[in-house]
Amino acid sequence: MRLSFVWIAAAMLALLSATPGLARDVLSLTSDMPVKHPADAAAILEDPDAVLTPADILDGDLDADFALVDGTAVGPTRSAVWVRLEAVNATKAPIDWVINLPNAQVDEADIYHVIDGAVVAVFTLGDKRPETNKVLTSDGNAAPLVTPPDATSIVYIRLYNRIGDVIDPYFEVSSPQAFVAKQQVIWLLFGLFIGGTGILFLYNTILFLRIRSSLYFWYIAYLGTVIAAVVAATGIGTRFLWSTDSSLPEATPPFLTSLALALVVQFSRAFLDTRRRAPHFDKFLRLAIAYFAIPPVAYLAGDGALALQLIAAGGLILTPLPVYGAWLWWRGHREARFFTVAWGAWFTGSTLAFGRVLGVLPSIDLTVRFFWVGVLMEAVLFAFALAERIRTLQTEKAAAERRERESLERMTAELEARVAERTEELSQKHGALTETIAQKDRLLSIVAHDLIGPFSIILGMTEVLKERAARMDPTKVAAFSADVHESAKALHKLLDNLLTWARMQRGELTFEPTEIDLSHRARQTIDLFRPIAAQKDVRIVYDGPTELPCRVDPNLVDTVLRNLVSNAIKFSHPDGTVTVDGAPRDDGGVLITVTDTGLGMTDDVQTSLFRLGAGASASGTVGETGTGIGLRLCYELLRDQGGGISVRSAPDEGAAFSVTFPPR
Template sequence: MAGSKAAARGAMGVTIALLIALVFTGMARAEPFPLSPGMPVQAPMDHAALLEDPAGDIDPATVLKGMLDGEFQPLDGKSTSVGITRSAWWVRFEAVNPGRDPVEWVINFPFPLTDYVDLYHQRGDGSVDHVAMGDRLPYDSRPLPGEGFAAPLTTGPGETSTVYVRLHHEYGDGIDVYFQVSSPKAYSTKQHAIWMVLGLFAGGAMLLFLYNVVIFAVVRERVYFWYLAYFAATQLAFAAASGFGNRFLWPDRPGLGEFAAPLFSALAFMLVVQFSRTFLETRRLTPRFDRVLRVVMAYFALPPILFLAGEGALAAQTVMTGGLALTMLPVYGAILWWRGETSARIFTLAWAVWFVSVALLIGRFVGLAPTNDLTLRIAWMGLLGEAVLFALALADRIRLLQRQKVAAEQQARLALERSEAELKSQVAARTRELQDTNDTLSDLNRQKDRFFSIIAHDLMGPFSVLIGMSDLLKRRISTLPRETIAEYGGDISTAAQNLHKLLENLLSWARLQQGAMSYDPQPYSLNSSVADVTELFAPVARQKGIDLTAETPPELNLRADRKMIETALRNLVSNALKFSRSGDRVRITVAQSDTETRIAVTDTGIGMNAKTMAALFSLDQKLSVAGTEGETGTGLGLRLSHELVERHGGRIEVESEPGAGSTFTIVLPS
C-alpha cells in the first residue's frame, strides 16, 4: 500500500513538472500562425523566432528534433536585418490549419541576395520536406519564380506545420530574415505586379539610355559619355540587386550573379564620381576637392578584389562605407547652387534622392528602419531616381548652354554694330597715327642726317692733324730738329688716340642700336673696376695738371655687365677731364644702399648752363664743344653712356653750374 502511494506521488510529480515545462515552453514560443485558403500576402514576424549559428555548423537534424527550440529568440518587434555577417541564421515558424480542408500556402523570402536558403517543412505527422534554394543555384531550380526565394507548402486540416529555414553566405554578406506568407494566388498576383514594375523600370531605363545615346551622338560632350557609362553600370547593379538579372540575364550562371552585385555596385559608384567630376568641372574649379574624388574612385576598386579574395563581408562593408563618403557630393553641389551655379540645382536634388535611399538602406541594415516592400527596394529605386534626375540635369545643362549661346550671339551682334559704328573713327585715327609715324620718321631721318654731319665734322679734326703732320714730316723730316719731330709725333699720336676713341664710341653705339652688343650681367668688384678706370686716365690727368682721385668703400660688389658700366664710366671721366683746367679736381665716388648703387664723377671744371644740360642726351643737338685745351669730340660718349646705363634699368643724373663744375651720377638698381 505504501509503495503504491509512493508511486502515485512520483507520477504526480512528473506530471506537474511536465505541465510546468509545457506552460513555460508555450510562453517562450510564439503562437502558431493561423492559415486560411485565401489569405493575402502578410509578414508574420510576431510568429517567428531566430537562432544564430556563428560557426555555421549546426546539424539540421538537431534543429529538426527540436533540441534547440529553447534557444530561438522571438522576432516580435525586432529588426529582421542581421546586418553583414558570416554566421548562419535559422528561422523557426509555426503555422496551424484550423479548418477542415488542407491549405496550400507559400512562404517567400524576398531578399534576393542570399547564397543558400534551405527550407525544412516539418509536418504534423513528423515527416520533413527539404527545399534547397539560394542565388548560388540555377534559377530554374527554384520551386516558384520570383525575385526572392519562395516555396509552396501544404498543411492538412487541424495540422500544425513547423518550418525551419537556414540562411547563409559562403563568404559573408548582408542577411535579412524577413519573409512573407500568402495563398498561392496572392503570391502570384504580387509577383506579377512586381515584375510589371521591374519591367517598366527596365524599359523606361532603356528608353532613357537610348535617348541620351542620341544626345551624346549630337553634342559629343564628354560628360554625356560618363553619364552613359554610369547609367549602364547602374542598370546592371539594379539587375543584380533586384533579382532581375538572376531570372533574365544569367539564370544558368549563379556564380556570375553572385559576383555581379559587388562588381556593378562598385563600378556604378566609381563612374558616378567621374560623372560628377566632369559635370561640376572640379578639376578646373576646385583642384583639391578633385584630388579627393579621385581617391574615392580608386577606393571603389577594392570591393570586387575583396570579394574575389573570399572576403564577401568586408567587400560589402567597403561598398557601404564608400557610399557614405559620397555624401560629400550633394553638399558640394548645394554649395555651388548657393553660389549661383544654376546647373548644380538638379544635380543636388539627384544626390538628395540618393542620400535618402541610402539612409533608409543603412537604416534597415542596422535595425533603425523596418524591412518591408519599400525598404527592400529603396536602394535600386534611389539609384534609378538619381539616374533620371541626372538626365534632367544634363538636359538643364543643354538648356543653359543654349541660353548662353543666344546671349553670346546677341552680344556678337551688338559688338558688330559697335564695330561698324567705330570703324570710320578707327580708320581716321589710324590715318592720323600713320601721319604721326611719318612725321616721327621724318624727324628721325633729320636727326640721323644731323648726327652724320656732326660725326663727319668731328672726324675731320683728327684726320686733318694726322694728314697735315704726317705730310709735314714726310717733306721736312731731314731738316727738322729732333725735338720738333718728337713734338709732331706726339701730335700725331694724340690725334690717333682721339680718333680711336671716337670710332670706338661710334662702333659701340651702333652695336647697341642694332642689338648686337651682348648683355651679360655678372657679380664683380666695383672697387677693382673704378681703380682700373682711374689708372687708365691718370696720365691724361697728370698731363693737364688735374687731381684725379677715387673714393670707394671696401668690398663693394655690383651685379652688372662690367664692360658696359666701365665704358660708361670711362666716357664720364674723359668728359670731366676734357672740361677741367690745370689745378682742377676730378673725383670718383661710390655709394651703395639696399635699393641702388650710385657712381658719381665730379669735376671743378667749366660747368654748363641749363640749356646745354637739357640737350645732353639728344641726337638732334650738336654738343661737340672743344675742351679746355682744344680737345675735340662728338658728344656721342654721353649718349652711349646714357643708353648703356638704361640697359641696366638705371639712369644718369646731371648737376652743373657754369664756372663751378659738373657732377654726372650713374644710378643703378642694387
C-alpha cells in the same frame, strides 16, 4: 521617435525570446491571407560555423534555442541562419499558402515543411542552386505550402552565403492569389525601372553621340552600370542571363555597385566643375573614386561581408556632394537644384537599403524594395539636371556668341574707321607727295631757267672781255665787270638758298639759338641791301625799336631777313620804299614786318605763295627773276623753330610780310 520605440521593443522581445521555453505567437492561416511578414511568429537561430545539418534542426531538439526575430537583417556575415515559423490551420479545409524570401542575393535558401514531426516538403533554392528548383516565379525565393485541416505546420528556413554576405531573415507569407498579385506589381515595377532607365540610357547616348560631351559620357556610363547592378541584385541576371553555377550571381553586385559609385562621383565632379570651382574638394572626390576600388579587392580576397561593409561606408563618404550642390544652388547656380534633389533621392533610398542590410533599420517592404525607386528617381533627376545644365550652357554660349559678335562688329567698325582714316591719311600724303614732286619738278625747271640767264650773261661778258678787253674803253670794261658781278651774286644767292633748303630736307641743318638783338640784325641787313636798293632808286628804312632782344639762331634770322628784304626791293617800283620794323609780342616773342610799296599780289597768289615752286617765275619791277624758293625756305625754317610767316597784300598796293620769332 516612433521607430526608436519599435526597435527598443523588438530588442526586449529578442531578449525574452532567448529564454528557453518562452511561448511564441503562432501564425493563423486563412485561405485569403494577404501578403505580410509574420515577425511575431518567427524565430531565428544563428549557426556561426555553418555546421548544423537539417537532421540537427528538424527533430525539434533545438527549438528552444531559437530567439524571436527583431525585424532587422543579420547583416554581412559568414554564418548560416535558421528561421523557424509555426503556422496553424484551424479550419476544416486544407489551406494553400506561399512563403517568399524577397532577398534574391543568397547562395542557399532551403525551406523545410514539417507536419506532425514529418518532413512533407523540401525546397532547395538560392543563387547557387539550379533555376529549375524554383517552382514559383518570384523576385526572390518562394515555395508553395499546403497545411491540412486542423493541423500545424512548422517551417524551417536555412539561409547561407558561402563567402559571406548579407543575411536577411525577412520573409513574407500570403495566399497564392495575394502572392501572384504582388509579384505582378513587383515585376511591373521592375519592368518600369528597366524600361525607364533604358530609355534614359538610349536618349542620353544619342545626345552624347551628337554633342560629344564628357559630361554625358560619365552619366550614361553611370546609368548603364546602375542598370546592370539592379539586374544582378534583383535576381533578373540569374534568371535570364547567367547560370547558377557560375560566380557571376555573387560577384557581379559588389563589382557593379563599386563601379557605379565611382562613376557617379566622376559624373558629379564633371557636373559641378569642382576642379575649377573647388580644387581641394576635387582632390577629396578623386580619393573617393580610388576608394571604391577597395571593395572588389576585398571580395576577390574571399571576404564578401567586408566588401559590402566597405561599399556601405563609401556611401557615407559621398555625403558632401549634395551639401556642395545645395551650396551652389543657394549661390544661384540653377543647374545644381536637380542635382541636389537627385542626391537627396539617392541618399533616401541608400539609407533605407544599407540600413536594412546592415541590420540598422527593420526589414519591411519599404526598406526591401524602395532602394530601386530611389535609384530611378535619381537617374531621372540627373537627366533633368543635365538638361538644365545644357540649357544653361546654351544660354551662356548664346550670350558669349552675342558678346563676341558685338565685339567683332565693334572691332570691324573700328578697323574700318582706322582703315578709312589711314586711307585718308595716305591719300593726303600721296597728294602732298605728288604736290611736292610737282613743286620740285617746277623748281628744277625754274632753277635751270634762272641759272641759264646769269650764266649766259657771265659767259657772254667774259667772252667779250677775253677777246676785246685790251682794245675796249676802261669804262666799258668796268660796266661789263659790274654786270658779271651782279650775275655772280644772283647765282650765289640762288645756290645758297638751294643748299640751305636741301640740308634742311635731309635733316642736316642744325640750329643754335642764342641771345641776339633783332633790331641790330635788321639794320645790318638793310645796310647790306642799301646799294642794291639805291640802284633802283628804292629807299629802305628801319622803323622799329632800338633793341629787340630774342633767343634765336642768328643764321636763321639772317636767311629770313635777307630773303624778305631782297624780295621787297625786287618787287618795288623805282622811288618806292621798303620798311623794316619790329615789335615785341605779348607771349614773349618778336614780330618783324617787311613792307614794300610795289606790285602787290592777288589772293590766289597769296594762297600758294609758300608752296614750293608756286609763283616762282614772277619777275620784278625791272625784270628781275627768281625761283620762289626763298619764301618756301623762310616758311620751313620758321615753322621748324616754332615761328611763322604771313602776308597781307593787294594788287598794286604793295605787300607786308610778317615774321614771328618764338618766345625766349
